[in-house]
Amino acid sequence: MAETKYIGKTIPSKEGARHATGRGLYTDDFTLPGMLHAVILRSPHAHARILKVDPQAAREPPGVFTVVTPEEIEKKTHPFKPGRYAAGLKKAIPEYAGAIGKVRYVGEPVAALAARTRGAAEDALELISVEYEPLPAVVDTAEAMRPTAPLLFEELGSNLAWKGSLHYGDVAAAFNQADKVVREHLKIHRYSSTPLEPFACIASFDAASKKLTVWVNAQVPEVIYDALREALGLEDVRVIIPDIGGGFGQKIHLIRKYVVLISLLAIESGRPVKWTEDRSEHMMAAGHSCAQEFDVEAAVKNDGTVLGLKFKEIDDVGGSISTLTIHFTNKLNNLSNTYRTKNIFLEGCSVVTNKCPVIPNRGIGKPGMCFIWERMMDRIAQELDLSPIEVRSINLVQPEEMPYTTPSGNIYDSGDYPALLKRALEKIGYEKLKAEQRREREQGRLLGIGVVIGVEPGGRNAARDMAIFPEMKESPGSGGVNGATIKIEKNGTVTLFLGSPNCGQSHETTTAQVAADILGVDPEHISTSTPFDSDLAPWGVAAANSGNNFHLYDIGAVHGAASRLREKILTLAAHVLNAKSEELAINAGVVQATGSPLKKISFAELGKIAYGNQALMPKGFEAGLQATFYYTFPHGEPNLVPGPEGLVRAQFTFSAGAHVAVVEVDKETGKVHVLRYLIVGDNGAVINPQVVNGQIYGSAAHGISVALGEGFVYNSDGQLLTLTLTDYGKSSTMETPRIEVEHRPSPSPFTTLGQKAAGEGAAIPSPAAIASAVEDALRPLGVRVRELPLSPEAVWKLMQEAVR
Amino acid sequence: MKETIKVTVNGRTYVEDVEPRLLLSHFLRETVGLTGTHVGCVIGECGACTVILNGKLVKSCLLFAVQADGKEILTVEGLAANGTLHPIQKAFVEGYGLQCGYCTPGMILAAYYLLGKNPDPTEEDIRKGLAGNLCMCTGYMQIVEAVKEAAKQLKKA
Ligand code: FES
Numbered sequence: 001m002a003e004t005k006y007i008g009k010t011i012p013s014k015e016g017a018r019h020a021t022g023r024g025l026y027t028d029d030f031t032l033p034g035m036l037h038a039v040i041l042r043s044p045h046a047h048a049r050i051l052k053v054d055p056q057a058a059r060e061p062p063g064v065f066t067v068v069t070p071e072e073i074e075k076k077t078h079p080f081k082p083g084r085y086a087a088g089l090k091k092a093i094p095e096y097a098g099a100i101g102k103v104r105y106v107g108e109p110v111a112a113l114a115a116r117t118r119g120a121a122e123d124a125l126e127l128i129s130v131e132y133e134p135l136p137a138v139v140d141t142a143e144a145m146r147p148t149a150p151l152l153f154e155e156l157g158s159n160l161a162w163k164g165s166l167h168y169g170d171v172a173a174a175f176n177q178a179d180k181v182v183r184e185h186l187k188i189h190r191y192s193s194t195p196l197e198p199f200a201c202i203a204s205f206d207a208a209s210k211k212l213t214v215w216v217n218a219q220v221p222e223v224i225y226d227a228l229r230e231a232l233g234l235e236d237v238r239v240i241i242p243d244i245g246g247g248f249g250q251k252i253h254l255i256r257k258y259v260v261l262i263s264l265l266a267i268e269s270g271r272p273v274k275w276t277e278d279r280s281e282h283m284m285a286a287g288h289s290c291a292q293e294f295d296v297e298a299a300v301k302n303d304g305t306v307l308g309l310k311f312k313e314i315d316d317v318g319g320s321i322s323t324l325t326i327h328f329t330n331k332l333n334n335l336s337n338t339y340r341t342k343n344i345f346l347e348g349c350s351v352v353t354n355k356c357p358v359i360p361n362r363g364i365g366k367p368g369m370c371f372i373w374e375r376m377m378d379r380i381a382q383e384l385d386l387s388p389i390e391v392r393s394i395n396l397v398q399p400e401e402m403p404y405t406t407p408s409g410n411i412y413d414s415g416d417y418p419a420l421l422k423r424a425l426e427k428i429g430y431e432k433l434k435a436e437q438r439r440e441r442e443q444g445r446l447l448g449i450g451v452v453i454g455v456e457p458g459g460r461n462a463a464r465d466m467a468i469f470p471e472m473k474e475s476p477g478s479g480g481v482n483g484a485t486i487k488i489e490k491n492g493t494v495t496l497f498l499g500s501p502n503c504g505q506s507h508e509t510t511t512a513q514v515a516a517d518i519l520g521v522d523p524e525h526i527s528t529s530t531p532f533d534s535d536l537a538p539w540g541v542a543a544a545n546s547g548n549n550f551h552l553y554d555i556g557a558v559h560g561a562a563s564r565l566r567e568k569i570l571t572l573a574a575h576v577l578n579a580k581s582e583e584l585a586i587n588a589g590v591v592q593a594t595g596s597p598l599k600k601i602s603f604a605e606l607g608k609i610a611y612g613n614q615a616l617m618p619k620g621f622e623a624g625l626q627a628t629f630y631y632t633f634p635h636g637e638p639n640l641v642p643g644p645e646g647l648v649r650a651q652f653t654f655s656a657g658a659h660v661a662v663v664e665v666d667k668e669t670g671k672v673h674v675l676r677y678l679i680v681g682d683n684g685a686v687i688n689p690q691v692v693n694g695q696i697y698g699s700a701a702h703g704i705s706v707a708l709g710e711g712f713v714y715n716s717d718g719q720l721l722t723l724t725l726t727d728y729g730k731s732s733t734m735e736t737p738r739i740e741v742e743h744r745p746s747p748s749p750f751t752t753l754g755q756k757a758a759g760e761g762a763a764i765p766s767p768a769a770i771a772s773a774v775e776d777a778l779r780p781l782g783v784r785v786r787e788l789p790l791s792p793e794a795v796w797k798l799m800q801e802a803v804r
Numbered sequence: 805m806k807e808t809i810k811v812t813v814n815g816r817t818y819v820e821d822v823e824p825r826l827l828l829s830h831f832l833r834e835t836v837g838l839t840g841t842h843v844g845c846v847i848g849e850c851g852a853c854t855v856i857l858n859g860k861l862v863k864s865c866l867l868f869a870v871q872a873d874g875k876e877i878l879t880v881e882g883l884a885a886n887g888t889l890h891p892i893q894k895a896f897v898e899g900y901g902l903q904c905g906y907c908t909p910g911m912i913l914a915a916y917y918l919l920g921k922n923p924d925p926t927e928e929d930i931r932k933g934l935a936g937n938l939c940m941c942t943g944y945m946q947i948v949e950a951v952k953e954a955a956k957q958l959k960k961a
């Protein structure tokens with residue numbers, strides 16, 4: 001592939017036309033013959049014992065087919081196998097798809113039923129009677145850790161379900177050599193990504209063959225596969241994943257509970273069953289990101305050099321043990337951010353509370369890690385009376401150090417962090433802005449400029465967890481695998497089978513661009529087989545809208561499959577045209593011998609031969625025109641699994657971005673207005689600029705909205721007060737600022753096309769950028785920003801406290 | 805206890821017996837079978853279910869199907885003519901005004917309504933016009949740009 005015609009360019013979105021015409025197909029759009037509708041009965045209590053569930057009255061109405069209660073769930077299903085994020089548990093705690101014996105958060109599923117219509121199902125749901133013995137709710141981590149606190153899981157003997165620590169380098173020495181130790185206490189609140197499409201699932205069980213088929217808007221097919229095997233003992237499972245109305249991590253984990261419950265209803269009723277979650281169910285029970293609290297200390301030299309960093313993290317993980325450590329373990333992914341600090345200590349405490357369980361969410365824990373670093377950089381600058389830019393600059397990993405190995409074993413593939421920072425300052429006009437700020441401050445205006453920088457890791461490596469839980473008996477796997485199949489049909493059309501589902505990241509477009517350049521066809525003539533179907537797709541563990549996997553594994557797989565198919569095409573064409581394959585070129589689906597205008601053959605003609613005319617095939621040629629390729633990252637070593645030093649690569653590629661936020665705080669109301677938001681980003685070699693921009697805009701907008709107040713609020717009884725999107729505070733067009741993006745790519749030397757990740761990206765540094773800018777705006781009042789969200793109320797309080 | 809209603813959707817008239825509690829959004833999706841009208845909240849917050857009812861922009865989850873009796877509805881499926889995308893649709897596809905596509909039908913109809921009233925909107929007008937439609941994916945940038953582009957194209961036509 002000498003030159004690229006499509007890679008690197010924006011082409012019209014291939015998914016776009018079906019979505020713009022209303023022909024996208026989402027799970028809830030499907031109807032099967034005889035299909036029933038399910039609804040879920042949920043706990044109204046944050047913490048209660050389930051004394052009795054009487055489903056009798058609900059079974060009576062004629063439209064009702066099946067009701068499942070905790071008793072039946074316990075009898076007919078098995079608990080999920082404790083996964084990697086429960087690895088640190090002192091004692092295995094069985095977790096079923098529904099609550100057994102006790103409820104531990106408002107909205108926890110207790111029972112489920114299926115009826116002819118959704119209306120009939122909802123009516124019948126009210127007839128299930130449940131007797132609860134309410135227990136005191138634990139909603140605060142400090143309270144939860146008191147010895148007298150009510151226990152969520154009696155078996156654990158404490159609500160502190162896990163505690164562990166790691167260190168790299170010589171932390172004690174770093175603190176001994178420091179000129180100063182800078183300390184801070186920081187907090188991030190609970191939020192989520194609230195995809196516009198709630199969870200949905202259809203299950204259909206064929207009792208004769210014992211095959212279960214589910215249609216579900218899950219981001220990771222493997223999670224559903226494993227869940228159905230573990231909970232229902234089913235091996236023969238087909239997972240079909242139609243268009244997904246947004247995921248962001250939200251549809252990875254807790255969705256499995258509902259797939260199991262709906263499948264159980266389908267098995268019991270002998271009918272296909274559909275379930276669609278409603279918005280308030282989603283808000284209370286589909287998963288939240290973790291509220292995190294950090295005690296941080298930085299050992300610094302007078303010039304701003306950070307010799308060492310220590311932090312202790314307390315995670316409010318909610319009422320489940322299955323994702324206990326997910327926000328802490330992910331700290332290893334960007335533990336060093338963009339900095340050279342060699343000595344790092346981190347400690348994690350996972351505290352269970354009577355709130356919604358925590359789940360992966362755009363960046364999982366990484367926004368917290370970036371927040372720690374970037375808040376500390378500002379604090380160090382203040383305490384040493386240096387500029388925040390200077391302090392960052394002196395600590396940045398330098399371009400000539402790339403590839404750079406971080407103290408925990410991550411290998412930063414490429415990047416020029418100083419250049420990103422420099423360009424961001426130039427582009428925003430930093431000096432001029434600072435001057436303006438000084439002038440305007442005199443007029444009483446509260447203007448602030450926040451400058452931060454962060455990495456965005458991509459790819460997966462579950463072996464990371466072995467560094468955190470050395471007692472792990474079974475390896476959670478290492479690296480990632482995903483495949484792709486590409487074929488030319490008999491009539492010359494090109495079809496692509498991807499190994500992953502897609503929840504809005506334009507996988508069909510981007511992969512078509514790659515395949516088009518390799519095969520010499522127009523991407524318009526490549527169609528992608530949808531929906532994702534586990535029976536057909538060449539999928540592996542990295543078949544996931546998670547961990548920024550797509551850029552690495554799917555692109556690698558499509559590139560591999562298309563290259564293989566190209567070889568086949570050339571072999572067959574060379575034979576038929578009586579030419580050497582080196583003299584052949586492919587253009588617009590026609591293979592042409594250079595210099596002999598008459599020697600040419602189209603894909604359709606080749607297809608006719610490959611699928612139906614043995615006499616024209618070369619000897620030993622495998623008939624057909626298709627190829628499959630499974631990709632693993634060829635540069636996975638070193639540090640693929642932790643060695644004796646515990647060094648491990650948590651992810652494999654490292655994008656980065658410098659963010660600048662310019663804000664104005666309204667003195668009267670505390671409302672923060674974002675006047676400008678700029679990102680200078682390195683996402684490696686970009687395959688489709690508009691796709692990458694879209695990911696950056698979307699993730700930045702989310703991070704900004706989070707910082708400015710979007711989030712979940714519980715009262716002291718553990719009742720969720722933010723059951724609607726309005727109460728939750730999701731930003732609309734009116735609150736979301738324009739986001740300026742400039743690319744300064746440093747191609748990865750390790751990936752197929754030099755590409756790196758773009759997806760979670762801007763959600764990682766943006767909360768820190770807003771915090772930095774708001775603190776800068778409030779500097780005349782001496783305010784320190786330690787906590788998110790910076791809702792008008794919170795900012796107003798900060799101002800009041802400062803004035804007092 | 806069903807009621808018979810007569811509703812015209814995208815130029816075709818449907819006479820259907822419906823339960824009084826059936827929401828217009830669900831009537832469109834399940835009874836008429838046009839699943840381009842999406843549902844993200846059922847309480848009027850997200851705009852995924854936006855349609856045009858007798859020329860007015862409405863959230864179809866806030867209406868019962870019986871309230872549409874005798875009225876005319878335009879859904880996203882009624883915009884493209886014989887496979888040719890409406891300029892607004894085209895601008896969304898070419899300018900990446902969509903990612904997962906779930907908000908897209910509602911966004912496009914809100915933009916259609918806006919440009920019908922105000923063919924020459926400022927960015928502020930566009931943002932106001934789309935304020936009732938949430939998008940969790942895009943950060944709105946490319947949506948706003950797509951509407952600007954569509955306005956340009958519509959004026960040319
Ligand atoms: S579904 Fe109607 S506004 Fe959300």
Ligand code: FES
Nearest residue numbers: 903904907939941
């Ligand atoms: S494109 Fe996904 S909600 Fe807007």
